[in-house]
Amino acid sequence: MTALLEVKDLKVAYGKIEAVKGISFEVNEGEIVCLVGTNGAGKTTTLRTLSGLLKPVGGTVTFDGKPLAQVPAHKIVSLGLAHSPEGRHIFPRLTIAENLQLGAFLRTDKEGIEKDVERAYEMFPILGERRKQAAGTLSGGEQQMLAMGRALMSRPKLLMLDEPSMGLSPLMMQKIMATIAELKATGTTILLVEQNAQAALSLADQAHVMEIGKIVLSGSGQELLHNEDVRKAYLGED
Amino acid sequence: MHELPQQLANGLALGALYGLIAIGYTMVYGIVQLINFAHGEIFMIGGFGALTAYTALPTGTSLLIAIPVMIVGGALASVAVATAAERFAYRPLRSAPRLAPLITAIGLSIALQQLVWQFYPDAKKAVSFPEFKGEAFKITDSLSIQRADLFVLILAPLCMLALGIFVQKSRSGRAMQATAQDPDTAKLMGINTDRIIVMAFAIGAAFAAVAAVAYGLDKGQINFEMGFILGLKAFTAAVLGGIGNIYGAMVGGVVLGLAEALSIAYIEDIPGMSQLGGGAWSNVWAFVLLIVVLLVRPQGLLGERVADRA
Ligand SMILES: Nc1ncnc2c1ncn2[C@@H]1O[C@H](COP(=O)(O)OP(=O)(O)O)[C@@H](O)[C@H]1O
Numbered sequence: 001m002t003a004l005l006e007v008k009d010l011k012v013a014y015g016k017i018e019a020v021k022g023i024s025f026e027v028n029e030g031e032i033v034c035l036v037g038t039n040g041a042g043k044t045t046t047l048r049t050l051s052g053l054l055k056p057v058g059g060t061v062t063f064d065g066k067p068l069a070q071v072p073a074h075k076i077v078s079l080g081l082a083h084s085p086e087g088r089h090i091f092p093r094l095t096i097a098e099n100l101q102l103g104a105f106l107r108t109d110k111e112g113i114e115k116d117v118e119r120a121y122e123m124f125p126i127l128g129e130r131r132k133q134a135a136g137t138l139s140g141g142e143q144q145m146l147a148m149g150r151a152l153m154s155r156p157k158l159l160m161l162d163e164p165s166m167g168l169s170p171l172m173m174q175k176i177m178a179t180i181a182e183l184k185a186t187g188t189t190i191l192l193v194e195q196n197a198q199a200a201l202s203l204a205d206q207a208h209v210m211e212i213g214k215i216v217l218s219g220s221g222q223e224l225l226h227n228e229d230v231r232k233a234y235l236g237e238d
Numbered sequence: 239m240h241e242l243p244q245q246l247a248n249g250l251a252l253g254a255l256y257g258l259i260a261i262g263y264t265m266v267y268g269i270v271q272l273i274n275f276a277h278g279e280i281f282m283i284g285g286f287g288a289l290t291a292y293t294a295l296p297t298g299t300s301l302l303i304a305i306p307v308m309i310v311g312g313a314l315a316s317v318a319v320a321t322a323a324e325r326f327a328y329r330p331l332r333s334a335p336r337l338a339p340l341i342t343a344i345g346l347s348i349a350l351q352q353l354v355w356q357f358y359p360d361a362k363k364a365v366s367f368p369e370f371k372g373e374a375f376k377i378t379d380s381l382s383i384q385r386a387d388l389f390v391l392i393l394a395p396l397c398m399l400a401l402g403i404f405v406q407k408s409r410s411g412r413a414m415q416a417t418a419q420d421p422d423t424a425k426l427m428g429i430n431t432d433r434i435i436v437m438a439f440a441i442g443a444a445f446a447a448v449a450a451v452a453y454g455l456d457k458g459q460i461n462f463e464m465g466f467i468l469g470l471k472a473f474t475a476a477v478l479g480g481i482g483n484i485y486g487a488m489v490g491g492v493v494l495g496l497a498e499a500l501s502i503a504y505i506e507d508i509p510g511m512s513q514l515g516g517g518a519w520s521n522v523w524a525f526v527l528l529i530v531v532l533l534v535r536p537q538g539l540l541g542e543r544v545a546d547r548a
């Protein structure tokens with residue numbers, strides 16, 4: 001079986017500055033693959049490139065058997081790749097319900113969409129209670145739930161989450177991580193970028209450590225969780 | 239002494255005209271943060287498109303039949319020019335520093351004026367436009383509304399209503415709101431933001447064409463330079479109402495129109511200001527109003543809170 005997502009020697013640059021310097025990894029169906037690494041390592045750049053928001057300067061990306069290089073950003077989601085961006089980026093002046101509807105922008109099955117909206121409200125009851133409220137009025141954690149719910153509305157084959165726990169209270173962080181574990185249990189394939197390495201690695205089937213544009217260490221989540229260097233650098237131990 | 243109801247009616251009609259043009263500035267700004275300074279010329283092109291359509295009609299066609307044809311002709315011309323400008327002048331500059339599209343807009347504005355001046359038959363001076371003649375509607379002894387004013391007073395609210403429903407209720411309208419609030423994330427939803435931007439230019443151009451027909455019917459003539467001052471006024475209206483906000487554009491237009499009409503009528507009655515009244519000073523008062531409003535409310539009357547636009 002071939003991987004759902006195959007990234008080979010991907011290079012991305014901002015002008016002359018190369019932010020991703022030739023990375024390769026795969027995501028298989030049903031897995032959680034985690035990218036960890038310090039700020040500025042190139043994780044967000046990688047996800048934005050997979051979504052077509054940035055154009056690579058080298059390498060190939062194959063998703064579900066199709067090359068992504070020439071696909072414009074607005075056509076990516078229809079292939080089954082959904083992206084919950086860093087910083088959440090909900091539409092602040094639209095309501096929660098409208099934000100969720102936008103996640104299903106290209107779907108035409110009205111009933112299925114309604115069902116999935118209800119499912120998002122079940123997953124995150126607070127969103128259901130505030131469905132008519134402008135999304136900008138939500139707290140950071142609630143906005144994160146909305147961003148995840150919105151990404152799921154396209155029924156993606158692969159869900160990319162960029163730092164879903166960034167800036168959240170420990171309690172909210174736990175809630176988000178528990179949701180990711182639930183999604184994994186229901187078979188959702190996830191590419192997860194996280195600063196909160198402890199929680200992320202314990203969920204991950206495979207993980208990669210990025211440093212200044214390169215993958216410097218790869219292994220299963222458990223392997224990295226118990227790796228000396230990783231513990232020192234990312235889990236705050238010395 | 240001027241009658242107040244009459245001045246208010248005049249101001250309202252003028253304001254509705256400004257508002258229709260202002261929609262074009264505000265929609266484009268709301269979505270791509272570009273001040274399309276060539277929009278005044280898009281309005282002017284709408285006028286010439288309408289006139290061309292009128293000329294193609296058999297002589298003696300009643301105005302009631304001719305007006306819809308003129309609106310369609312004007313809109314075809316203005317939308318074609320506006321979308322071409324977007325595609326070939328502005329889109330290639332979307333990631334360039336802000337000054338580049340601004341300078342392009344000014345260049346485009348001059349180029350469009352010169353093209354009409356050079357190539358439209360007899361357009362080197364004002365050309366006559368079918369005038370909406372006939373009795374003004376007399377409402378009371380002191381209030382009567384010209385037919386051309388009635389035209390804009392009916393059409394402007396209808397256009398606003400249609401636009402409001404489109405933006406709030408339709409799928410494309412929702413996509414337009416999303417694109418205005420966060421273009422990259424809109425793409426992640428599967429929205430073709432390039433198409434949405436073209437749509438914003440097109441809607442603004444069509445509204446400008448309606449305004450141009452109203453203007454022509456009122457004045458009985460149009461000219462290649464008419465987009466300059468009206469464009470500037472409409473831009474002022476858009477900023478006054480809160481640029482980026484479609485309802486703000488109409489509110490800004492109406493406030494500006496009323497302020498001008500009232501300043502023409504009443505400023506000279508204020509003791510010591512007799513020199514500063516009348517039509518000659520109305521533009522000055524319009525800009526004074528703009529400055530005062532922006533000092534108190536920098537985001538404009540209905541402006542979006544800047545903080546949301548992260
Ligand atoms: N829009 C941008 N323009 C220029 N450089 C950028 C831009 N975004 C990120 N970078 C640079 O690219 C590198 C990788 O950033 P990023 O992908 O955001 O890292 P991470 O998500 O791992 O923190 C950093 O050095 C950052 O400064």
Ligand SMILES: [Mg+2]
Binds near residue numbers: 043044045086
């Ligand atoms: Mg990042």
